Amino acid sequence: MRLIKLLILAVSGLSLTLTAANARIVVDVNRGHADPLPIAITDLVGNENDIVSGGSVKSYGQRIALVVKADLTRSGLFRVVDSGAFIKSGNALTTLRNPNFNNWKAIGAQALMNGSISLQEDGRLKVEFRLWDVLGTNQMTGLRYFTSPKNWRRIAHLISDAIYKRLTGESGYFDTRVVYISESGPATARVKRLAIMDQDGHNHVFLTNGKNLVLTPRFSPTAQEITYLSYFNDNPRVYLYNIDSGKQEILGDFPGMTFAPRFSPDGNKVVMSQAYKGNSDIYVMELTTRKIQRLTKHTAIDTSPSYSPDSRYVTFNSDRGGSQQIYVMDSNGKNIKRISFGKGRYSTPVWSPRGDLIAFTRQYRGKFYIGVMKPDGSGERLLSESYLDEGPTWSPNGRVIMYFRQQPYDKQGRGGDTQLWTVDLTGYNERQMITPLDASDPAWSPLIR
Amino acid sequence: MLEKINGAKYWALIGAALLLSACANTGAVQDAPVEPVVETQEPVVAEPTEDVTTEPMMDPDTQESLDAASSAALVYFGYDRYDLSSDARSGLQAQAVWLQEHSSVKVTVEGHCDERGTREYNLALGDRRANSVKNYLVALGVDPSRIHTVSYGKERPAVTGTGESTWSQNRRGYTRVN
Amino acid sequence: MRDAVIISLIFHVVVMATGMIGLPIFIRDKPTEMRVIPVEMVKIGEVTKLRAQEKKPDPVKKKTQKKTPERKVEMPPEPPKLASSMPLPDMKAKPKPKKKSINKKPAKITAKRAPRITPKTKPRRFNTGKLSALLDKREETEPNAFEKLKDKNYGKEKVISTIDIQQQTLSIIDAVNKHIYDNNCWNIPAGAKGAEGLLVTVHIRLSPDGELIGVPKIADGGRMNLPGQEYYRTAAESVLRAVRKCAPYDFLPKDQYNLWRDMEINFNPEYMLNG
Numbered sequence: 001m002r003l004i005k006l007l008i009l010a011v012s013g014l015s016l017t018l019t020a021a022n023a024r025i026v027v028d029v030n031r032g033h034a035d036p037l038p039i040a041i042t043d044l045v046g047n048e049n050d051i052v053s054g055g056s057v058k059s060y061g062q063r064i065a066l067v068v069k070a071d072l073t074r075s076g077l078f079r080v081v082d083s084g085a086f087i088k089s090g091n092a093l094t095t096l097r098n099p100n101f102n103n104w105k106a107i108g109a110q111a112l113m114n115g116s117i118s119l120q121e122d123g124r125l126k127v128e129f130r131l132w133d134v135l136g137t138n139q140m141t142g143l144r145y146f147t148s149p150k151n152w153r154r155i156a157h158l159i160s161d162a163i164y165k166r167l168t169g170e171s172g173y174f175d176t177r178v179v180y181i182s183e184s185g186p187a188t189a190r191v192k193r194l195a196i197m198d199q200d201g202h203n204h205v206f207l208t209n210g211k212n213l214v215l216t217p218r219f220s221p222t223a224q225e226i227t228y229l230s231y232f233n234d235n236p237r238v239y240l241y242n243i244d245s246g247k248q249e250i251l252g253d254f255p256g257m258t259f260a261p262r263f264s265p266d267g268n269k270v271v272m273s274q275a276y277k278g279n280s281d282i283y284v285m286e287l288t289t290r291k292i293q294r295l296t297k298h299t300a301i302d303t304s305p306s307y308s309p310d311s312r313y314v315t316f317n318s319d320r321g322g323s324q325q326i327y328v329m330d331s332n333g334k335n336i337k338r339i340s341f342g343k344g345r346y347s348t349p350v351w352s353p354r355g356d357l358i359a360f361t362r363q364y365r366g367k368f369y370i371g372v373m374k375p376d377g378s379g380e381r382l383l384s385e386s387y388l389d390e391g392p393t394w395s396p397n398g399r400v401i402m403y404f405r406q407q408p409y410d411k412q413g414r415g416g417d418t419q420l421w422t423v424d425l426t427g428y429n430e431r432q433m434i435t436p437l438d439a440s441d442p443a444w445s446p447l448i449r
Numbered sequence: 450m451l452e453k454i455n456g457a458k459y460w461a462l463i464g465a466a467l468l469l470s471a472c473a474n475t476g477a478v479q480d481a482p483v484e485p486v487v488e489t490q491e492p493v494v495a496e497p498t499e500d501v502t503t504e505p506m507m508d509p510d511t512q513e514s515l516d517a518a519s520s521a522a523l524v525y526f527g528y529d530r531y532d533l534s535s536d537a538r539s540g541l542q543a544q545a546v547w548l549q550e551h552s553s554v555k556v557t558v559e560g561h562c563d564e565r566g567t568r569e570y571n572l573a574l575g576d577r578r579a580n581s582v583k584n585y586l587v588a589l590g591v592d593p594s595r596i597h598t599v600s601y602g603k604e605r606p607a608v609t610g611t612g613e614s615t616w617s618q619n620r621r622g623y624t625r626v627n
Numbered sequence: 628m629r630d631a632v633i634i635s636l637i638f639h640v641v642v643m644a645t646g647m648i649g650l651p652i653f654i655r656d657k658p659t660e661m662r663v664i665p666v667e668m669v670k671i672g673e674v675t676k677l678r679a680q681e682k683k684p685d686p687v688k689k690k691t692q693k694k695t696p697e698r699k700v701e702m703p704p705e706p707p708k709l710a711s712s713m714p715l716p717d718m719k720a721k722p723k724p725k726k727k728s729i730n731k732k733p734a735k736i737t738a739k740r741a742p743r744i745t746p747k748t749k750p751r752r753f754n755t756g757k758l759s760a761l762l763d764k765r766e767e768t769e770p771n772a773f774e775k776l777k778d779k780n781y782g783k784e785k786v787i788s789t790i791d792i793q794q795q796t797l798s799i800i801d802a803v804n805k806h807i808y809d810n811n812c813w814n815i816p817a818g819a820k821g822a823e824g825l826l827v828t829v830h831i832r833l834s835p836d837g838e839l840i841g842v843p844k845i846a847d848g849g850r851m852n853l854p855g856q857e858y859y860r861t862a863a864e865s866v867l868r869a870v871r872k873c874a875p876y877d878f879l880p881k882d883q884y885n886l887w888r889d890m891e892i893n894f895n896p897e898y899m900l901n902g
Contacts, residue, residue, distance in 0.1 A: 024889050024890070024891060025796060025799055025800060025803075025886060025887055025889075025890045025891070026800075026890070026891045026892075026893065027800050027803045027804055027890060027891070027892040027893070028800075028804075028892075028893045028895065029804055029807055029808075029813060029869075029892055029893065029894045029895065030894075030895040030896070030897065031804070031808050032807075032808070032813035032814065032815040032869075032894070032896065033808075033811050033813065033814055033815065034814070034815050035811060035814050036814075037814055110868055110872070133864070133868075135867070135868050135871040135872055136864075136867060136868070136871065165857075167861070167864075168816065168861055169816065169857035169858040169859075169860060169861030169862075170857065170858070186609065187606050187609040188605065188606055188607065188608070188609060189605075190604065190605075192604075213604060215568060215572075215604070216568065216569065229572075234557070234599060235599075236572070236599065236600070256576070257572065257576060257599070257600060259569060259572045259573075260569040260572070273569070273573065275572065275573050275576035275577075275600060277580055278531075278576055278577045278579075278580030278581065278584075279577075280573035280576065301570060301573040301574065301577070303569045303570060303572075303573050304567070304569045304570070317567075317570065319570075324570060345566075347566075347567040347569075347570050348567050348569065361567050363565070363566075363567075387611075388564065388565075390567050390568065391567070391568065406564070408611040409609060409610045409611040409615075410611075413609060413610060415611070416609060441568070
């Protein structure tokens with residue numbers, strides 16, 4: 001009996017050899033690359049002989065393609081295939097709906113954007129584009145826009161947003177603006193002005209003349225208003241600025257300095273700090289009723305408040321524990337909890353619009369870092385490091401962080417340059433923004449509607 | 450009333466000091482008998498009487514006067530600190546004396562920080578520093594309504610540069626005559 | 628002599644019998660075994676590490692237990708490479724979550740795969756387990772020198788044959804993995820929210836030349852078009868691009884076509900993301 005069992009065992013071993021051949025192979029891939037996706041962007045096909053103000057329709061098609069290329073490249077998630085490598089095949093118009101995928105595959109493109117632009121009878125431009133999956137040989141999306149020629153940049157950004165959204169699964173952030181502080185002059189007598197620009201640095205406009213020191217502008221959720229700090233009459237107070245009307249007004253009648261303002265996600269409130277008799281606490285003001293509620297009451301410095309996107313919490317920094325650290329409280333000021341416990345000082349917490357992270361500035365051993373952590377304080381990651389990095393602001397899709405960086409001075413006293421930078425949430429793709437003058441305190445607008 | 454009397458005594462003292470120094474000066478001139486430019490000083494010497502003539506010379510309710518009286522109207526702070534060192538206190542004592550003598554003067558105490566902190570925190574820290582200064586002056590008898598405070602955070606450094614020697618000069622409280 | 632003949636007879640009969648009864652068991656059982664192995668994500672060249680498998684036949688239970696810790700040991704060296712290439716001075720925290728995720732992973736996979744496998748497999752798989760367990764016990768309880776000897780011999784035979792297939796399978800798995808990695812086929816949708824849940828399984832069928840036949844099938848394809856699943860769609864599309872970009876798979880040994888004609892590839896960005 002024993003013997004037989006043994007034999008069975010032996011035989012079954014043999015049988016394995018014969019039969020396993022029919023097994024299906026399972027491959028587990030968990031290594032990949034985080035390379036940008038190669039995408040080909042063709043000029044929008046347009047008529048050279050149709051002239052509108054600013055050039056031919058064809059030239060608008062080229063300019064739009066250029067802006068789309070720049071947007072996608074800057075995101076770091078795409079690599080725009082050099083148009084010099086394009087393989088010409090057939091009539092440009094007929095291939096719009098029927099691209100030669102093999103040609104695009106041959107030059108390494110995995111996605112393709114093509115489209116057309118034409119002049120309508122009403123003087124507006126009709127802009128169409130299609131996004132193709134080169135390897136899967138199918139159309140992924142296609143959209144059509146009508147606009148007056150002067151809005152061509154916005155159309156380009158909208159196309160970029162559509163491509164970005166279709167290929168990454170998250171909404172884009174190209175049709176957005178940035179408000180920031182433009183700086184000039186020596187540090188000891190710095191001139192600071194409110195300025196606004198498109199996310200790619202174009203359409204730059206100064207909003208104030210530099211007579212009064214202004215700081216820390218922040219967008220309302222409609223992107224129509226800005227709240228900021230002005231030293232008007234040498235009285236630092238929080239102001240409201242309406243972009244359309246240019247109207248400015250002081251917020252509230254506080255005895256002490258008000259600063260560090262930020263809108264609530266619904267735009268109905270502004271949360272800010274008041275420094276009074278040497279103590280800074282956090283207050284929130286309802287904009288319609290101007291009713292003020294005090295959120296913190298502590299001898300420590302409580303400042304830099306920022307709402308969670310669901311309005312349920314406010315994160316802020318405080319030195320109540322001895323050194324500057326990040327705290328989260330209910331939006332009524334209850335249940336204050338410290339969330340940062342690393343070495344050094346933590347400050348300027350800003351809640352991601354996606355809700356999953358809080359960005360912050362950290363100081364440690366003479367360096368400044370921009371980092372992110374989960375709202376419970378776990379999962380801290382540092383994304384940038386320099387002599388002085390400060391003041392993160394989120395792209396509206398929660399994917400990119402903008403901040404400013406100041407260079408140190410050398411022995412000859414040169415330096416101190418201050419510029420805006422962006423970095424991807426992964427820590428890759430750190431880039432400097434180009435601004436006319438030095439720049440600080442950026443605030444990214446929500447998506448413009 | 451007390452203040453006035455004090456003021457009078459003060460001026461008398463100053464007048465006497467001036468007389469003395471004038472004498473010393475002429476003495477020095479005699480030692481090196483080259484310049485006969487003594488004439489301008491003579492009228493001053495000639496009027497040693499109480500306050501009338503000395504006041505216009507000494508009076509200035511100016512920043513320069515305060516600066517001269519109190520180590521440039523400045524006090525310095527440690528990194529991320531707002532407590533007053535003994536140096537700072539003695540400087541403020543001199544400021545208090547000057548303020549009591551210049552009783553019509555109102556001042557603004559500016560709180561400043563170095564650039565090694567984030568902007569908003571530094572605004573709050575500057576406010577703490579300005580109020581440290583104010584509170585001490587008030588404790589020395591200066592009427593609080595004469596002292597306004599303002600924080601400039603790290604927005605108005607006194608000197609530019611990188612390193613502790615620069616930063617320590619920027620962490621300051623400055624008493625500005627309005 | 629007589630005994631020998633009898634033994635031989637019995638032997639033959641048993642061979643036939645098990646051939647009929649036992650075969651199906653192993654046909655179905657095998658894949659689950661193979662599946663467990665590649666999870667280790669060996670670098671190519673580590674095929675020789677089969678040492679671990681050689682011990683396999685004796686303590687079946689122990690082996691499965693051992694393996695999980697082994698994975699833990701082997702995995703961590705990889706992610707830090709990514710980490711070091713990122714300008715994150717503060718990566719110390721990373722290893723912890725990673726270990727967690729590694730622990731999670733096998734569970735996730737078995738859970739996800741189980742439904743895909745024909746229901747029959749499950750019970751059968753347990754059968755073998757029980758069988759070998761029983762055998763083990765016998766050996767322990769009845770330490771007969773003769774049996775032991777025989778057992779060893781048979782055991783060896785069995786081991787070698789198993790290894791042969793496993794080795795072939797492993798090298799195919801490794802080759803595909805390496806091919807996908809070396810040719811930059813898979814671009815991970817980095818930074819996506821909730822990347823942990825973005826494991827994507829794709830089924831591909833290959834021609835003998837290694838070309839894709841038909842459209843690669845995403846196992847959970849329906850999810851791609853659900854609202855709110857844009858991240859999953861993005862991940863799935865990155866996988867589709869990867870398997871297409873990597874075609875043809877003409878490096879695979881033609882004589883083993885039946886092994887790789889149908890493949891299931893699991894793309895898991897978890898180790899690369901978030902951490």
